[in-house]
Amino acid sequence: MSTRGVLWAILLLAALALVVGVWKRVWPDVEMGKRLAENNCGICHDMTDTHRNRKGPFLWGVVNRPAGAVDFPYSAAFMATVKAKPFVWDEAHLERFITDPGSFIPMTRMAQRETGHPLAFEGIDSAANRRDVIAYLNTLK
Template sequence: MKSKYCFAIAVVVALSGFSAPAFADGDAKRGEALFKRVCRACHTVEGDQNRVGPYLAGVWERPVASAKGYHYTKAMRAYGDELGKWNEAAMEAFLMNPRKTVKGTRMAYAGIRELGPASDLAAYLKSLPTPE
């Protein structure tokens, strides 16, 4: 009887890891500071004006490659067709290594090499309102 309880507890503990988020929750304030240092030259977060890169206001859970008025590469549009909408895992993977995530993207930035700052930036992008 004791072994059944131990087995059940082991199963619950093992499965609990699968329900945890794939990435740690980020800090939006740190993400905003990071955005200002490395992203602001090419992207806006207010309104729907594109720069070298597309505007990012409302990017969270919107369809990939869908900023109006921005001309995406064929590779980015194909990635959008495959993925659908941005989500946490896809956003953090792209932020960490855009050119590996989407071979053929125009994004020149090499990426954020550590998960913590990538999570922070993703949290900031998640907090941005959709432009009106």
């Protein structure tokens, strides 16, 4: 292969790598979201269609469900927030919550910094990982 052919092959591979990288950042990966949700949420939340509460309310059907709608003993902080400004768990609210639960709902039991609870959830830093988790939660219907 000529030097020119090698250069074109390298450019083509670089372009392909760039497209794959952009694709992974733009389009959510539901399987990755499932693994992330199981590891980050599954400790306290049931994600099956059995609708069982555990340390936290079940997450089956959470997307577009009104906040606080599950029969569950929510924290006073959570209920005060929901009563002051009702909302549904749409993708935007889920994004804000799983980024940093304590800044979205101060003193919620999920925020380890405020509550000191050893199993509390501090958030997911990666926007791509949050997008993957939300894509997975969207499948729980």
